[in-house]
Amino acid sequence: MKATIWHNPNCGTSRKTLAILQETPGAEVEVIEYLKKPPSAEKLGQLYRDAGISPQQGLRMRGTDAAERGLPDADDGTVLAAMAAEPVLIERPLVETDKGVRLCRPQEKVHEIL
Template sequence: MKAVIWHNPACGTSRKTLAILEEAPDVEVEVVQYLKTPYTAGKLRQLFRDAGLTAREALRLRGTDAEERGLPDADDDAIIAAMAANPAYVNRPFVETEKGVRFCRPQDLVREIL
């Protein structure tokens, strides 16, 4: 099975999720460092839809200026546009496999799609 993780190596939860993936038998892991290879708006919409989240629920507030920019009160289109322009606004990590997409906070949620 292939698993894609949108990863930030500076994030402890992201590192723990990646470790679970790397230790799982028969899982081929693709790591996308989204700060270097940003999301497209279309990919964000697909990940959020498949994970059952709204853009607002996936918005990272800590360590960003999202609140000052009014993003928590913006509509999904505005949030997604801001996320595509600045991927630091996306909370992490997201993992996608053939079994679905999970926002892996906590990291053990990744096991649901392995």
């Protein structure tokens, strides 16, 4: 099974989620450090749709200026464009497998798609 994780190595939850993936028998893990290689607005839109959440639910609020910029109340396109331009606004980790996508907070949510 292929699993892609949009990962921040400085985030404990992201590291724990990656460890779960690496310990899963048969998992072929692709790690994308999204702060270095941000996903496009289109890719983010697809990930959130597949996860069953809105882009606003995928916003990282802590340590960002998302609230001050009004992003929690902005339309999807505005939020996705802001995330693509400033990937620090993306809550992590996002994991995609053939079984779906999850925003893995807490990290145990990854088991839903393994």
